Amino acid sequence: HIIQMFEEQKEIKTNQKNEEVVMYCFLGIFVIYVLDSFVYVGQYKR
Secondary structure, X not given: OHHHHHHHHHHHHHHXXXXXXXXXXXXXXXXXXXHHHHHHHHHHHO
């Protein structure tokens, strides 16, 4: 019974890690997109 609880906790932890990785991926893409648009605006103004 205790082992089952422990395994469930482990599953929850791996799920949280996967969500973190996905979040960081989206954050990275968002940052790149924002920087890209800033560079584009800078070139356009000149």
